[in-house]
Amino acid sequence: xxxxxxxxxxxxxxxxxxxxxxxxxxxxxxARLRPL
Amino acid sequence: MLPLLPTTVVGSFPQPEWLVDRAxxxxxxxxxxxxxxLWRVPEDLREEAHDDATRxxxxxxxxxxxxxxxxxxxxxxxxxxxxxxALTGLDVTKPGTxxxxxGRPTPVPRAVGPITRPKPVLARHTRFLRGETDHPIKITVPxxxxxxxxxxxxxxxxxxxxxxxxxxxxxxELRDLKAxxxxxxxxxxxxxxxxxxxxxxxGVAAIDRALEGIDGPTVVHLCFGYAHTVRDKPSGYxxxxxxxxxxxxxxxxxxxxxxxxxHPRRSSWASWTWATRASRRRRPWRVESGRRSRTCRPIASCxxxxxx
Numbered sequence: 454x455x456x457x458x459x460x461x462x463x464x465x466x467x468x469x470x471x472x473x474x475x476x477x478x479x480x481x482x483x484a485r486l487r488p489l
Numbered sequence: 490m491l492p493l494l495p496t497t498v499v500g501s502f503p504q505p506e507w508l509v510d511r512a513x514x515x516x517x518x519x520x521x522x523x524x525x526x527l528w529r530v531p532e533d534l535r536e537e538a539h540d541d542a543t544r545x546x547x548x549x550x551x552x553x554x555x556x557x558x559x560x561x562x563x564x565x566x567x568x569x570x571x572x573x574x575a576l577t578g579l580d581v582t583k584p585g586t587x588x589x590x591x592g593r594p595t596p597v598p599r600a601v602g603p604i605t606r607p608k609p610v611l612a613r614h615t616r617f618l619r620g621e622t623d624h625p626i627k628i629t630v631p632x633x634x635x636x637x638x639x640x641x642x643x644x645x646x647x648x649x650x651x652x653x654x655x656x657x658x659x660x661x662e663l664r665d666l667k668a669x670x671x672x673x674x675x676x677x678x679x680x681x682x683x684x685x686x687x688x689x690x691x692g693v694a695a696i697d698r699a700l701e702g703i704d705g706p707t708v709v710h711l712c713f714g715y716a717h718t719v720r721d722k723p724s725g726y727x728x729x730x731x732x733x734x735x736x737x738x739x740x741x742x743x744x745x746x747x748x749x750x751x752h753p754r755r756s757s758w759a760s761w762t763w764a765t766r767a768s769r770r771r772r773p774w775r776v777e778s779g780r781r782s783r784t785c786r787p788i789a790s791c792x793x794x795x796x797x
Contacts, residue, residue, distance in 0.1 A: 455715065
């Protein structure tokens with residue numbers, strides 16, 4: 454990420470963390486992940 | 490305890506414009522020897538500026554919700570160029586030449602004598618980062634294979650000997666990083682992918698020497714190179730299953746931009762990390778981090794990608 458604008462780098466990290474939260478929440482409720 | 494699917498960065502983060510000349514950084518390629526003209530801050534004020542830039546990175550990562558925080562490598566001109574000047578046996582003032590993965594000649598350190606590390610290099614920076622966050626922290630160091638690939642060897646009899654010499658000093662540095670509070674240490678080894686045939690000769694031996702006696706999570710990172718400098722990404726990894734037998738507990742790969750359809754999450758994750766076979770046999774590690782302590786377990790539920 455060294456070469457990205459800072460705002461874009463922060464956005465990527467926020468999306469990463471949000472995605473992880475979604476997966477954790479789905480797994481916590483016992484939901485089955487959709488196959489890719 | 491870290492959550493399921495803990496998030497982190499590979500290592501680097503954008504450096505502020507007040508700290509580096511970003512236009513020069515973007516146009517100049519990846520430095521393998523020091524390039525002090527990149528810094529906007531005079532040398533006598535640079536350490537303080539690096540500390541302040543680190544604080545900004547930590548706050549950005551914490552606010553974004555990242556679980557394992559790094560210093561963004563904001564003190565470095567590149568992931569690579571900071572180590573050689575701190576070692577003996579290497580000349581960075583009259584660089585040699587190596588062929589980068591792009592196929593272009595690049596100035597690199599020359600090995601002119603026995604490589605030793607007179608004193609710790611990143612210990613203070615690690616203690617500083619440790620004091621800035623309660624999150625687990627990760628510190629990255631270039632790995633011995635990549636260091637060897639980007640060194641003009643005029644002293645050691647062959648590349649494996651040079652790699653083991655580098656591995657010994659990297660091992661000393663990793664021990665100091667752990668003592669200074671690093672929870673995760675990572676070897677950056679992009680040239681394992683760039684030079685897979687040479688990697689099969691001595692890559693794992695060099696990595697294992699570098700990680701000898703290092704407790705807790707240890708990561709080896711591979712990638713295709715900075716997206717900014719390497720535009721044509723290969724279709725998959727040429728060197729990956731070999732790392733299952735190395736001493737590292739985790740392997741981290743870049744998955745973004747890869748067109749490898751064998752990766753189950755090839756386009757949806759920027760990069761991802763999974764536990765090696767050696768790690769899955771081990772007990773969980775106790776990670777003391779700031780005021781809290783956590784138990785880290787291997788990410789056994791992660792599916793391993795099929796190597797190309």
